[in-house]
Amino acid sequence: xxxxxxxxxxxxxxxxxxxxxxxxxxxxxxxxxxxxxxxxxxxxxxxxxxxxxxxxxxxxxxxxxxxxxxxxxxxxxxxxxxxxxxxxxxxxxxxxxxxxxxxxxxxxxxxxxxxxxxxxxxxxxxx
Numbered sequence: 001x002x003x004x005x006x007x008x009x010x011x012x013x014x015x016x017x018x019x020x021x022x023x024x025x026x027x028x029x030x031x032x033x034x035x036x037x038x039x040x041x042x043x044x045x046x047x048x049x050x051x052x053x054x055x056x057x058x059x060x061x062x063x064x065x066x067x068x069x070x071x072x073x074x075x076x077x078x079x080x081x082x083x084x085x086x087x088x089x090x091x092x093x094x095x096x097x098x099x100x101x102x103x104x105x106x107x108x109x110x111x112x113x114x115x116x117x118x119x120x121x122x123x124x125x126x127x
Contacts, residue, residue, distance in 0.1 A: 003027050008038055012045045012109055019052035024060050043070040045109035047102070050077040050085050061088045068093035072112040074105035 003021050007014040013035060017023065035041045046069060056064070065088065073096045075086040086098040095112065099105040 004031060004034075006034060006038070010106075010110075011040075011113065012047055012106065013038055013041065014047040014049070016049045017053045020054050021052075022055045022057065023053060024057040025063055028060055028063050045071045045113050046073045047105055047109060048073060048075050048089075049102075050075055050082045051079075053082070053085060056085055056088065064089045065091045066093075072096070072109055074099055074109050076100070076102055076105050 003018050003023070004027075005016045007016070015031065021027070038044065069092075073089075073092075073094050075082075075089060075096060075098045077083060077086055077098065078100060083098065086096075090096045090098065097105075097108060099108070
């Protein structure tokens with residue numbers, strides 16, 4: 001069984017973890033390799049569902065804290081465990097917020113995306 005699904009709609013990459021998933025470095029590597037196949041993945045807003053994730057291992061937490069995504073990341077959860085998991089992820093260098101409702105998260109991602117430079121603006125001049 002796959003540990004996650006990725007949906008790509010309205011410019012947002014949406015990661016849905018399998019209920020009961022244990023996320024370790026291997027799962028994050030697979031996710032990272034999968035995401036690179038989407039256009040503008042490095043700056044695309046991301047919506048990550050934490051609901052029913054069972055555990056994020058300490059090495060995976062370190063990887064998440066070290067990661068810097070150029071686009072905003074909205075984390076969705078529904079219980080205190082999700083909030084704890086999101087607190088670790090929110091320590092990353094990425095612009096990250098936690099939400100209880102997917103609609104609120106999408107609204108935030110859309111608003112933040114309007115304020116970010118386009119992928120073309122992120123290119124480094126060659127002079």
